[in-house]
Amino acid sequence: MPADPTITGFTVRDLRWPTSLDNIGSDPMNLAGENAFGYLQFQTDGEHIGTGWSFSNGQGNDVLCAAIRSLAPRYVGRKLSSLTANMAETQRKCVSGQVRFMSPERGVLQLACCAVLNALWDLWAKVEGKPLWRLVSDFTPEEFVRCIDFRYITDEITPEQALEMLRKQAKTKHERLDLATSNKAVPAYNTSIGWLGLSDDQVREGLKKAVTQGFKHFKIKGAQGVEADRKRLSLVREIVGPSAVLMVDVNQIWDVDEAITYMKNFSDLGLWFIEEPTSPDDVLGHAKIREALKPYNIGVATGEHVNNRVMFKQLLQANALDAVQLDACRLCSVNEILSVLLLAAKFNVPVVPHSGGAGMVELCSHISTIDFVCVSGKESILEYTDHLHEAFVAPAKITDNGYHVSPTVPGYSCDVKEAEFEKFEASAGSFWQAEQGRR
Amino acid sequence: MPADPTITGFTVRDLRWPTSLDNIGSDPMNLAGENAFGYLQFQTDGEHIGTGWSFSNGQGNDVLCAAIRSLAPRYVGRKLSSLTANMAETQRKCVSGQVRFMSPERGVLQLACCAVLNALWDLWAKVEGKPLWRLVSDFTPEEFVRCIDFRYITDEITPEQALEMLRKQAKTKHERLDLATSNKAVPAYNTSIGWLGLSDDQVREGLKKAVTQGFKHFKIKGAQGVEADRKRLSLVREIVGPSAVLMVDVNQIWDVDEAITYMKNFSDLGLWFIEEPTSPDDVLGHAKIREALKPYNIGVATGEHVNNRVMFKQLLQANALDAVQLDACRLCSVNEILSVLLLAAKFNVPVVPHSGGAGMVELCSHISTIDFVCVSGKESILEYTDHLHEAFVAPAKITDNGYHVSPTVPGYSCDVKEAEFEKFEASAGSFWQAEQGRR
Numbered sequence: 048m049p050a051d052p053t054i055t056g057f058t059v060r061d062l063r064w065p066t067s068l069d070n071i072g073s074d075p076m077n078l079a080g081e082n083a084f085g086y087l088q089f090q091t092d093g094e095h096i097g098t099g100w101s102f103s104n105g106q107g108n109d110v111l112c113a114a115i116r117s118l119a120p121r122y123v124g125r126k127l128s129s130l131t132a133n134m135a136e137t138q139r140k141c142v143s144g145q146v147r148f149m150s151p152e153r154g155v156l157q158l159a160c161c162a163v164l165n166a167l168w169d170l171w172a173k174v175e176g177k178p179l180w181r182l183v184s185d186f187t188p189e190e191f192v193r194c195i196d197f198r199y200i201t202d203e204i205t206p207e208q209a210l211e212m213l214r215k216q217a218k219t220k221h222e223r224l225d226l227a228t229s230n231k232a233v234p235a236y237n238t239s240i241g242w243l244g245l246s247d248d249q250v251r252e253g254l255k256k257a258v259t260q261g262f263k264h265f266k267i268k269g270a271q272g273v274e275a276d277r278k279r280l281s282l283v284r285e286i287v288g289p290s291a292v293l294m295v296d297v298n299q300i301w302d303v304d305e306a307i308t309y310m311k312n313f314s315d316l317g318l319w320f321i322e323e324p325t326s327p328d329d330v331l332g333h334a335k336i337r338e339a340l341k342p343y344n345i346g347v348a349t350g351e352h353v354n355n356r357v358m359f360k361q362l363l364q365a366n367a368l369d370a371v372q373l374d375a376c377r378l379c380s381v382n383e384i385l386s387v388l389l390l391a392a393k394f395n396v397p398v399v400p401h402s403g404g405a406g407m408v409e410l411c412s413h414i415s416t417i418d419f420v421c422v423s424g425k426e427s428i429l430e431y432t433d434h435l436h437e438a439f440v441a442p443a444k445i446t447d448n449g450y451h452v453s454p455t456v457p458g459y460s461c462d463v464k465e466a467e468f469e470k471f472e473a474s475a476g477s478f479w480q481a482e483q484g485r486r
Numbered sequence: 487m488p489a490d491p492t493i494t495g496f497t498v499r500d501l502r503w504p505t506s507l508d509n510i511g512s513d514p515m516n517l518a519g520e521n522a523f524g525y526l527q528f529q530t531d532g533e534h535i536g537t538g539w540s541f542s543n544g545q546g547n548d549v550l551c552a553a554i555r556s557l558a559p560r561y562v563g564r565k566l567s568s569l570t571a572n573m574a575e576t577q578r579k580c581v582s583g584q585v586r587f588m589s590p591e592r593g594v595l596q597l598a599c600c601a602v603l604n605a606l607w608d609l610w611a612k613v614e615g616k617p618l619w620r621l622v623s624d625f626t627p628e629e630f631v632r633c634i635d636f637r638y639i640t641d642e643i644t645p646e647q648a649l650e651m652l653r654k655q656a657k658t659k660h661e662r663l664d665l666a667t668s669n670k671a672v673p674a675y676n677t678s679i680g681w682l683g684l685s686d687d688q689v690r691e692g693l694k695k696a697v698t699q700g701f702k703h704f705k706i707k708g709a710q711g712v713e714a715d716r717k718r719l720s721l722v723r724e725i726v727g728p729s730a731v732l733m734v735d736v737n738q739i740w741d742v743d744e745a746i747t748y749m750k751n752f753s754d755l756g757l758w759f760i761e762e763p764t765s766p767d768d769v770l771g772h773a774k775i776r777e778a779l780k781p782y783n784i785g786v787a788t789g790e791h792v793n794n795r796v797m798f799k800q801l802l803q804a805n806a807l808d809a810v811q812l813d814a815c816r817l818c819s820v821n822e823i824l825s826v827l828l829l830a831a832k833f834n835v836p837v838v839p840h841s842g843g844a845g846m847v848e849l850c851s852h853i854s855t856i857d858f859v860c861v862s863g864k865e866s867i868l869e870y871t872d873h874l875h876e877a878f879v880a881p882a883k884i885t886d887n888g889y890h891v892s893p894t895v896p897g898y899s900c901d902v903k904e905a906e907f908e909k910f911e912a913s914a915g916s917f918w919q920a921e922q923g924r925r
Contacts, residue, residue, distance in 0.1 A: 154593015
C-alpha cells in the first residue's frame with residue numbers, strides 16, 4: 048500500500064532562464080522572451096515532494112508566483128487522499144471562491160491553479176510509484192471520469208458519454224500500453240528549427256540534424272512577409288523532402304481577414320496548418336479562416352493560449368480546428384486536459400499539444416501518451432523543442448526514429464535540478480545577479 | 487492651455503470593504519464577497535494625481551495589486567501628452583511585451599492594465615478640467631477613433647467605418663449633450679433589492695423606496711429553485727406594478743441545456759433577460775440559449791465577465807445578446823470600452839453596463855453617458871446599486887425620477903476618500919486589524 052502523505056508546507060520560487068539571449072522562442076508576437084516558471088513545491092510528512100509549475104515568458108512571473116502563493120495555503124494540512132479521492136471537486140474548489148471573480152478560469156489565476164494541481168498530480172504519481180501517464184492509463188473509465196469537472200461542457204459531453212467512449216477504448220488499451228512502453232506512442236515534430244531569430248545556416252544545420260533524428264514534421268515561424276516566408280519554407284522543403292509535413296505559426300499576429308488574404312499565397316506548399324492566425328479568443332474568426340482556406344489546402348490550428356475547456360468546446364463545435372494544440376499549463380492541469388482530450392476525440396480532431404517552451408515537452412509527453420492509450424487511440428503527434436531539457440530531473444527524450452520516449456520516472460516530470468535555481472532564480476540567482484552588474 | 491504633467495511615481499494600495507457582512511453582492515456563484523480595489527495613484531509634478539483601480543471580490547486582491555505594481559513603473563518619467571497623443575498605442579503597449587504571454591488580454595493582467603489606463607484617463611480629464619464623459623464627448627470623431635486598438639475586430643468594424651458612425655451621430659450630438667448636462671441621459675435600474683441574502687421584508691422595503699425614487703427596471707438574483715424564484719419575482723411584480731421591467735441574474739451557475747430547461751418555466755413573467763445563464767466564455771452557448779428562449783419571451787444578457795472586445799464581437803456576431811453588459815474594469819479601460827460601444831451600436835444591441843459593485847456606478851455613469859451622446863444616440867440604461875457611494879470623492883447620484891446624475895467633477899470619479907484606507911486597507915486598516923483580533 049502506498050503511503051498517504053499530509054502536505055506540511057509549500058515554497059514558491061520564481062525561475063527565469065535567459066532564453067532571449069539565443070533567440071529561443073522568438074516569434075512574430077514575442078520577439079524576446081525569458082522562459083520562466085512559477086515553481087511550487089508541496090512538502091509532506093512522507094518521502095515525496097509534490098512539484099508543479101506554470102509557464103510564463105519572463106516579465107510578470109512574479110505576479111504568477113503571487114497568485115500561486117495566494118492559493119497554496121489552502122492545501123497545507125490536507126492528506127493527499129482527501130484531495131485525490133475526487134479530483135474533479137478538487138479542481139472545482141481550486142478555481143472557486145472569491146478569487147473566481149477575477150477571471151474566471153482564465154489568465155494568471157488559471158495558470159496558478161494549474162501549478163497547484165500539477166503539484167498534487169505529481170505527488171499522487173510519485174506516491175503510486177508511476178509516471179503520471181501510467182497512473183492515468185491504469186485508471187478505470189470510472190476513475191478517469193471522476194477527475195473531470197464537466198461544468199459548462201455537458202451540452203457536448205456528459206459523464207455518461209465520456210464513460211462510454213472510455214469503455215470502448217479500454218477493450219484495446221493493453222495493445223497501446225505495450226506500444227507506449229516501447230516508445231511507439233507519440234511521434235515528434237520539430238519547432239527548434241523554426242524560431243525567427245535563426246539564420247538560414249542555423250536552420251539548415253538544425254534541419255539536417257532533425258532529419259537524421261527521424262523527424263517527419265516541421266514547423267516554422269512566419270508572417271515575415273510573403274516572400275520571406277516562402278523563401279524559408281522552400282529552404283525547409285529542400286532539405287526535408289517532399290513527403291515531410293510542414294506547418295507555419297504566426298502567434299496571433301493577424302486580424303481575421305488579413306490571415307485569409309495572406310495565407311492564400313501558400314496553397315502550393317502543402318501546409319498542414321497555419322497556427323494561431325489570430326486572437327485565441329476568436330472562435331468564429333478561426334472558423335471563418337478555416338472555411339476560407341479549405342480550397343487552398345491549408346488547415347487551421349490553435350490552442351496554446353486557449354484558456355479552458357469552454358473555449359475548446361466552441362472551437363470544436365464551430366469546426367474551427369484541424370488540430371487541438373492544448374497547453375499543459377494554460378488549461379487547469381491534468382483534470383481539464385482530460386476533458387479536452389475527450390472533446391477532441393468526440394469531434395475526431397487530433398490533439399497536438401503546444402510544447403514550445405522549457406519543460407513543456409516534459410509535461411506533454413505524459414499527456415499525448417494518455418491521449419493515445421486511453422482516449423483517441425490514435426498516434427498523437429507532439430511538438431519537440433530541444434532546449435533546456437538538461438534542467439530537469441527527468442528530462443524528455445526522443446528516440447532515433449522520431450518518437451518521444453514515454454516517461455519512466457514516477458511523477459509528472461516537473462522537478463527542476465537545484466543547480467538551475469542557484470543560477471536562474473529571480474533575482475537572487477548568480478546569472479541575474481551578474482546581469483544586474485552588467486547593466 | 488492645460489499643463490502637461492510628468493508622472494513622477496506611483497502607489498498601489500489593497501482596499502477591501504467587508505461587504506459580505508451585509509450580504510451585499512451575494513449571488514448564486516459568489517455567496518460572500520468583499521468588494522475590493524487594486525488602487526493605483528500616479529503622482530505627477532503638476533497639481534493633479536491620476537487615480538485608477540480595478541475591482542476584485544476580496545481574496546486575491548493582493549495578486550491584482552502585484553500585477554499593477556508590475557506594470558506601473560513603465561509610466562514613471564513619462565509626460566502625460568506622450569501617452570494621450572495616441573491612446574490606442576498606449577493601450578497596445580500596455581497589454582504587450584513579455585507579460586502578454588500570460589493571458590493575453592484576460593484575467594488579472596487585463597484588470598491591471600485597466601487600472602493603469604484608468605489612472606491615465608483620470609489624469610487626462612483632470613488636466614483638461616472635465617469629467618471624463620465630457621472629455622470624450624468633446625472629441626472629434628478622429629480623436630475618438632485614435633483611442634481605439636482595432637486589432638482583432640476589423641472583420642466587423644474598421645477605423646473608417648467607426649468614423650462614419652461617429653460622424654453621423656456628431657450632427658445631433660449637441661442635443662444629447664444638453665440632455666446629458668440636465669441629467670436626462672441615463673435611466674437607472676435597480677439591483678440593490680435583488681441580492682440573495684436579503685429577506686422578503688428587506689426586499690419589500692427596498693422596492694418601495696426604489697419605486698418612489700423613480701426606478702422602472704428591477705433585477706433579482708435567481709437560480710434558487712423554480713418555485714423560490716417565482717415567489718420572489720411575484721413579490722417584486724406585486725410592488726412595482728405590471729409595467730416595470732424585470733430581469734433575473736444567475737451569475738454563470740448553469741450549463742447550457744440546464745439554463746434552457748430552467749428558464750422555460752418563466753415565460754409568463756415578462757422578463758427582459760436572463761443574465762449570465764452560463765460561462766461568460768460560451769459565445770455559442772449563449773446563442774443557443776437565446777434562440778431556445780425566444781418563444782418564451784425571455785432574452786439573454788452577459789458581459790460582466792467578458793474579458794475583451796474579441797469576445798463581445800463574437801457574442802454580437804452570434805446574435806447571442808439582448809444587452810451588452812460590459813464591465814468598466816474587465817475591459818481594458820475607456821479605450822476598449824469605446825470599441826465595444828461601437829460594436830454594440832453596429833449590431834443595434836443596447837449597452838447596459840454592469841455596475842453591481844463598489845465604485846462601478848461611479849465609472850459607468852461616464853460610460854453610459856458617452857454611449858448616449860457619441861455612439862448609440864439612445865438612452866442607455868445603467869444598473870444602480872446603492873452601497874458604498876459615500877466612500878468616493880465624487881459619488882454617483884440618481885435624480886428623483888430615476889436617472890443617473892451626469893458626473894460634473896473633473897476626472898473619472900475614481901478617487902476614494904482617504905478615510906476609507908484608514909479603515910479598510912488590507913491588512914493595516916483599523917477594521918481588518920480589529921477583525922484579526924476577533925478571529
